Amino acid sequence: MTNELRVGVLTISDTASLDPASDTSGPSLCRLVEAESRLIVQTKACVPDDFKAIQKTVTAWCDDLDLHLVLTTGGTGFGIRDCTPEAVLPLLDRQTPGITHLIFAKSIQITPFAALSRAVSGIRGQTLVLTFPGSPKAVKENFEAVAKMLPHAIDLARGGTGKKVHEKMQGGARPSGTVSNDEYSKSGATHGHGHGHGHGHGHSGHTCFHHSDKEARANATSLGLGTPVSRRLRKSPYPLIPMDQALASVMDRITPLPSVEKPVDEKLIGAILDEDVVAVEAVPGYRASILDGYAVIDTDGPGQYPVTAVSIAAASSDGSSTKLLQGQIARITTGGALPEGATAVVMVEDTQLIKSSEDGTREEIVEILAKVRKGEAIREIGTDVQVGQTVLKKGQAISAVGGEIGVLASIGVRQVRVKQRPIVGFLSTGNEVVNHDNGQPLKMGQIRDSNRPTLIAATKAAGFDYLDLGIAPDSPEDLEAAIKNGVEKCDIVVTTGGVSMGEMDLLKPILEQKLGATIHFGRLMMKPGKPTTFATVPNPKGGQTKLMFGLPGNPVSATVTFHLFVLPALRKLAGYEKYMWPSIQAEVTHDIRLDERPEYQRAIVSLTPEGRIQVQSTDKNQMSSRMVTMLGANSLLVLPSRTSEHSSVSAGQKIECLLIGKLA
Known part of the structure; x- marks a missing residue:
């Protein structure tokens, strides 16, 4: 362990989170920490009296920053918004009641109001976590009560033996007899003193995890890898959690992965955009016909007209277009560019051929039979998408069926930024x-x-x-x-x-x-x-x-x-905003006996001809070793645990289902 011990100081206060300048207990605690020779404040923060905000910060400091010590101030009282103990306690792998009692014992000697504090303490992973009240005076009293023992406590939490401290307190003595230093350490006897560490080693059961195992972490709940089978635990040390x-x-x-630039192709399917996508080209980029027919000037009206040009859906050789004059028409195909001057398109079904060329390969005169309005059957430039228009939003998924790749290709975007x-x-x-x-x-x-x-x-x-x-x-x-x-x-x-x-x-x-x-x-x-x-x-x-x-x-x-x-x-x-399975209520088609634990049965959700959503288990025998119970399953039937009042689910009752496949 390095000489410096990294500390996080967290102020928990609705008021201070809105106005950090009003925080007095946090800065006071930082000064107390820095006054100790080995302690250094690595990070500090202020959050409101909010359960999730407290848990998120403490968890990150313990798990991601791997701090040696986390100190909180505020939210330990009787106030309606005070929720620090409730937020911190579930995060702890082990509580440290001795430290909590020591702080209380010192404080109660100073003021009877110390009895109104609900502070807790414990270890998460390898990090010691202490919760203090929210006043500078209480913070000072609480911190000073434990300051000198903190390095030793942290050493033990990090897998150390605390040997130097023990020898100093015991005058360097060892028990008499022929037990060697190494054997004595392995027996756990060096933890048999009365400091209230709560290691629980003892000397008879020998079912503990020994600190002398150099590979073991201090927070390891499991036994050492070399433990004989005769000494294995008979009950799991891990608590059942809901x-x-x-x-x-x-x-x-989980924090979404960073983003990368990717080309627009089929490999993009399933990716999540990490930026808004703006069109760099209009769609369509030219005035285009939406059907096969003839480009006309709408004011000409019905009548016979010479066909002076042909426009098909293809790029012109020189990038120019023909110009249509009054009394002229041009043959045009779907997607073809309108000649300059054309104001409408007449569908081929509303025309009649009057004259063709001698070899029969060209139309020379065509009669227009229908009156058209200006702009009819024309897609103007930017009708679908205009330059600069936001087409796709950050967080949107690129699907195989949603047309996102086609849209990206059509607007001239060749690369997009997506989540890894x-x-x-x-x-x-x-x-x-x-x-x-x-x-x-x-x-x-x-x-x-x-x-x-x-x-x-x-x-x-x-x-x-x-x-x-x-x-x-x-x-x-x-x-x-x-x-x-x-x-x-x-x-x-x-x-x-x-x-x-x-x-x-x-x-x-x-x-x-x-x-x-x-x-x-x-x-x-x-x-x-x-x-x-x-x-x-x-x-x-x-x-x-x-x-x-x-x-x-x-x-x-x-x-x-x-x-x-x-x-x-x-x-x-991957960056999905909706990452959980969709949940629906479905009508059970048969009676189901509930288990003592909440159960996820493999099931088939289907839609009846009448439009009712029904669900049935894939098999009555839902043993975890029977893979056949997954056959045809498109959902997980979420069944509550059995109670004295409710031991089964009856046919016709609606129950929650998680959809993991398509409806049958």
Whole structure:
């Protein structure tokens, strides 16, 4: 760890966010921080008493800036708008009640009003987060209560042992006996003092994560990679979180990729414009006929006229056009340029040939049978698009059927600025998994990989680029190398398998302990897909962090969670404004028994002849291993969890459906 400890100071106040000059507690806290020898204020900000604004800033400072310490001031009281504890608490991986108690104990000695503070503290990733009240006096009291212990706390949160501090406090003593320094450190005994760190190591269960593992991150929830199976956890250390919280956790961490110049061609399909597009040429660029017939001067009226010129839809050799005089007409085709002086076009059906040339190849005299108005059947210059007109807007998608490419080509635009398209990499894991097309009979215990082909096909259908990362065996070294390869080459890496509680489920410890990743959730309150994992991984080349989705190995679980999380993430990364699946209400055609977890059943939404929208499950048995339940599915039926009052959904009841395909 470097000597300097980087700190972020966040003022939370409706008033100060509108008038930064009125902020007194933030600057006061900055001065207190800078007065400490190792602490330095790297960033500071002011946001209103708004739940999302607080969470967005704290999350970015912890996850993206990787600050050592985040200090907030304001919003911890009893006021109606005070929401700092509610916003910060869900972001914490671990709370630090000892620090919170210490601050309270010091403050309550000074004023009984300290009891009105609802401050919280804890650790997110490797960042220590403390929330202080909003007055300069309270900030000073709170900060001074913990200032001297902050470097030690940060050292521990970053994976250090705190050995120097411990030895200093214990006079350098070690327990008697024959245990070596290294063994003593590994046992976790050096954390057995009474400082209230909350490490929870103990000396009997030995089910903890040991700080002596040099590869492990301090915030790692998983056990060390070398932990014997006999000491593995019997329950997941990752809390079950609801879907809305999980989706917010993903989407709040996505910033659309930067933009690039791309030529106007078929490769542009699926791209999102990052600029307004203005026409550089008018459409049409000349006065053109909209039908086959004869260019006339409308005041001439019906009668017989000599055909003095022919205008077809082609460029003239010298760029000039013929001039039509009174009493003359010109034959013209659809799209042909009107001769100078022509004011209307008469369709060929309203004419009659009077005389042709001796060889019969030319029309010489034609009778006009109908009266036409000035401007009839003519497309004037710029009728469709005028020079300088904004034709396409920033944020608009270039589709295969919407005509955007044709419009761009017609207005003289050869290149446009669009958002970069993300690349997603797919990696299957497991010793038992083999390529589906290897041509060899399956051996006992082997399964063909259906996950990669399924997810790649869905990615191609959605218009995104992908990289096939193959299959990685259940080996820490192989899995680490495969993930590193994906992180280096892709914006999003998707793995399937290895995220449950088996002894060969290595993904989470490798992410935390080898790749420096932050796991934002490791279990979901949903069916199927409970062990779905989402993490952010530092970019080895610097810049924006990479997204990592660890999907379950069961084919249906992998497919459902891919549609729920990965495709929306790809769309947001690509710049789509509407990146979530469209949702509709549909009438269920059969009774459905609810599960204890919210469930996403594979279903078919269709339109009846009477115009009613109906939905039915693809199969009664919706087990996560039964890939056949995806056959024909164009939607995910969103079923609530079972309650004592509602244990099923009845036929005829309307329920939410996420449309992932076309209506049947």
